[in-house]
Amino acid sequence: MTRKLLYSLVATLCLITGTIVPASAASPAAGPITAAAAADLRQDCEAHRNEAAGQRGWARSRFEQCHRQSKYITLYDTNTLEPKGHFEFDLWTLAFAYDGTRRVDYVISVENAKQSQQLNDQWSLLTVTFTGCASRTDLTCTGPQEVEKTIGDWYYQPHIDTISVTSPDTAGAAPFATVGFDASIGIVAEYRDGRTRPLVDSSSQVNRVRFDSAGSALGNGKYKGTVFLDHTPTLVLPLTGAGIDEEARHVDDALHHTERTFPSSLGKNVPGETRPLHRLMDATQRSSNHSASVGICRNIWGDGYAAGGQECDEYPFQSTYEGSATSTNNQPYTWNGSARPINGDHNGAGGTKLANFYGANRILDNDAFYVKVSP
C-alpha cells in the first residue's frame, strides 16, 4: 500500500515535471549471459545483501560476482552547504567470467532511481562510469564506459549495454600469461543548477579479474580462462560415499583432532579451514614436500608402511605452500600438518579430486583455497 501511494505521488509529479513513472523490469542481459543465469545470480546476491553491498561485492564463485548497493545521496549547495535534495537508487553489477575464454562481462543497472521532490528532473543527472581499461594494451573493453542520464531516464531504462573485457590468449606475464584487471564502477551525482556540489565516487564497486592461459600446467582444466579473484574456493571432501573415505578422514583428523596425527607436536594448528592453503605448482618443491612426508610415514609406521597397497598421504597437500617441507624450511617434524599411510585407491581418488578442483577453479600458483570435510 505504501509503495502504491508513493507511485501515485510520483505519477502526479510526472504530470508536472514530465519525469518519473513506474517502469517495467529490465530486459534480459545481452551476449553470452543467459537471462536465467543473471536472474539466478541476482537472486543469490539479494540473499547476500550485506556482502554484496561492500566495495568488493560478493563472489558466488570464481566465475560469478555481484555488487548491489543501495545509494542515498544527498546533494549540497556549493555556497551554503545546505542540503538541496537527494537521489535514491540501487546500483547493480552482475559480473560473469568464463572458463575457456579470456573474457569477462558486466551487466550494470541503476534501479529504483528516484529523486527528492524539490529537484528538477532535467538537472538531476547520474553518470555511471566503468574504469580500468584506459592505456591497457593487454586487454580490450567494449561497451559504454560512461553513461549519463537523468534520474528519470534511469528509471525508465535502468540497464546499460553489457560491457565486455577480453584479453588476447598470449598477452600477460609468464609462466601462465596472466593479466590482471581491476574494474571500477563509479558514479557521479549532479544537480546542474550551477549551485550544487556534485558527488563523485569513482570506485564505488571494484571487481578484480585475472585472465590466464595456464594450459596443461593448470591440471584437469581448460587451457585458458578468466576468474574473479575475490572468491576463495573451497574443496569439499565427503567423509563417505566418494571413494576417498580414508583421505577425508585424514584431513578431518588433521583439522580437528591433531592428537591423532603425526608428526606429534605441541600446539599443532593445521591450516585449511579458517586459514587458506595456497597452491604450489613447482614440481621440485612438491616433490620435496612429498619426500619429507614419506620420511614421517617411515619414522612412525616403519619402512613397510606401504605394504598392502598403502600410500603415504599428507595434509596440507604436497601441492601447497603449506606442505611439509616448504612450510617448515625442510624441518618436517615442526610441521602443522599430518602424514599417514592410507589406502592407495583412496589417495589416488583424492588426488584426482584435488586436480579437478584446481582445474575447475583455475587455481594457479599461490592462489588461496579452503578445505572442508563434509559429514
Add this chain to the structure above:
Amino acid sequence: MCADQSQYMYGVFATFAYPGVTFGGAASWPVDFYNETEFFTDDLMTKSFAFGLDVRRQGTATTYQPYWIDYTNFSGYRSIGTAAGGSDLKVHTFMAIPSCSGCTTWDIFYDYVHVGTTGGQPSPSSHHLMTGWLLTGMYGPSSFPQTRNRVMFLDGNYQFVRFDRAATSVRAPAGDCSIGAHPDYCWRFDTAVSTASGGTAQYVTSWDVTKPMVQPGTFATTAPEAGQRAAQDADDETDQLVERAQQIVDQRLKIRR
C-alpha cells in the same frame, strides 16, 4: 615388552603389520595368537584395557580379527569389524586417547576410526604398558615372520612419544627343544628391541618378534644371540615385574573369547 616409567602416560599408540601366521596342522579346538598392547590404569597392574590382533586357528581355517577389551570392567572381548581370512599385510594402527581432559575413559581407535570407549578406569593416566605376542594352544608347530610393534605413549602435552629404552624390559620364554623333547612344546622367539638415538638416550622404535618353526634338538645347544633373548639381561626387579605381568596375562587369557 613392558614399559614401566615414572612419567605419566595418558594414551597409547601401537602399529604393526599383520603377519602371515603358519600353523603346522589343524587345530581341534580354537588356537589364538594375540598381538596385544595392554595399558594399565593402576599401579598394581590389576586394571587395564587392551587392543590388538587375534589370529585364530580352528580346524584348518585361520582368521584375523582385530579387537579391543576392557579388562577393568570385564566388559568382554570386542571385535573390530569382521574377521579376515588372511593377512592383508598392511600396517594397522591402534590408538587409545582420553575421551576428554582428565577423563578416566579412553576412546579406542582402529585405523583412525573410533571403535569404542572404555568404561571408567581407576586413574586418568598410567605408568605401565605391555605389548607383544600371547600364544595359546599351539606353541611348537607354528611360525610367523617378524612383526614390529611400534609403540608410543601420549604424554602430558598430548604428544605421542617413544619410550626410553631404560624404562622397558623384555621377556621371551622358550620351550623345551632338547633332543628327545616333544615337538609341541619346543619353540622359541627371536626378539629384538629396535631403538633410535635421541640426545643421550636410546628410544624404543619397535619391539620385534619372529617365531620360527623349530624342532627338538635342532637348536637347543645354540646360545641365543646377544640382544635377542633380552630377558636374560634383565635385572631382578624387572624379572619380578615381568613375572607378575606374565601372571596377569595368564589370568586374562581366561576371559578372552
